[in-house]
Amino acid sequence: MNDPTHRDTFLQGRTALVTGSTSGIGLAIATALAAAGSKVAINGLGTPEQVASAIATVDAAGNGGTRHFGADLRDADAIAAMMADLAAWSNGGIDILVNNAGIQHAVPLHEMPVSRWNDIIAVNLSSAFHTMRAAMPAMAARGYGRVVNIASVHGLVASKDKAPYVASKFGIVGLSKVAALEYAAQGSRDSGGITVNCVCPGWVETPLIEPQIEARMAGGSRDDGVRALLAEKQPSLRMSLPAEIAALAVFLCRREAHNITGASLPVDGGWTAQ
Template sequence: MGGRVAIVTGGASGIGRAVAESLAGAGHRVVVADLPGEAGPAVAEAIGGLFVAADLSQREGCRALVDTARAQLGGVDILVNNAGFQHINPIADFPEDVWEKMIAVMLTAPFLLTKYVWPDMQGRGWGRIVNIGSIHSLRASPFKAGYIAAKHGLLGLTRTAALEGGSCGITVNLIAPAYVRTPLVEKQIADQARTRGISPEDVVEKVMLEPAAIKRLIEPEEVADMVRFLCADEAGSMSGSVFEMALGWTAR
């Protein structure tokens, strides 16, 4: 199955970087999509991939990303919708512009990118779309209205696309990890400490890991391993599914 073309959004760091490295290791040609900066090109160069600077909060950015991948690599076989960010605030104080951007990046962009790569996958009779959701695709927490709304919506998009793609060889799945050791989570620890008025250590122990049976953060490479499997031919019977990496959160 080597040599297929994969787009990984938010590929410059964290889960996205680990996914890009893993897919490249499987022999795929990887498009690392992220905001302009030094990190994205460095990741792409290290894995022999292509970096595309893309503002996924804008429709034009989503369209240009797919057009560039198609023009330079001949089409898209795999799409990993990973890009996202956090904002911690009570609903009453949640900035409206931040809400709009969160929905744009984490829900509208995955829809648009799915729409834009669909003809390539449909024409080839094969495609893999993996949406990086969250345990917050399944459960809610306070002070994260924008993030949780987007991640819940992403699950609905996943299931709908899976139903439409089944007849033409396109599988669509969602991975729902608990807290992963990424720069995003490190920032969230500080934000939650500020919002809740507790120490960063208490955020990790009493907020992030309190509901979990396994008391640790997930490593990005663990998520990347799951993505790599779901993009393999061997995972062709799996679609419309949620793959929990929940550390036991949902066992209660």
């Protein structure tokens, strides 16, 4: 029988950076990577108490040693400094890079403030370019590396009132394909190779969408609100949990996933199958 207390720590000795990981999907991914044995660097916004709570959560899942890097992902110089610090912290460079940080602002195109466009493109797209550019040469030198970019169904299809968000997510899908091609032949089956993939979630159960659920409850239950919200897009009528997105990200880090690269994997309950 399998021991339910046994952890598959196949990432023992690896180091990871997860951006946007002080809450939500990013925190779930950081926690799952730690549980698989990796040392994890988190990055993201929050009060000192929120950051300390995130570190404690990740530490509790793994072997400890979690560190928070507070770089502003709109600032290329701040990202460069963070990646240099990470190279020293991880003895030459991280093995796993998860670009999860993302921001949103939903208004029609002609009403979109230029400053919001600039910030969304910087955080959702340009920051991934900067982290990948810094991290991937060391991955190639070791013969193992994983880049998992958390895109969105909006990297595959569009919705109204989300011009910069959709543009950024389509952009990260394209960026990932190029990087996957450039690094595809590095490493080997035994070493694990270098892969670059996008995970494209649909509706995910995070606190950010609670107001949208409540707006559709119409006097009914929360489940009624969820079904009404998802009926507009997601045929399964079920949201994903952050831990389910994290499980896919962790699977992509396995050696057996060495030939899964350049993919954009929807986790969307059939949204993009329509």
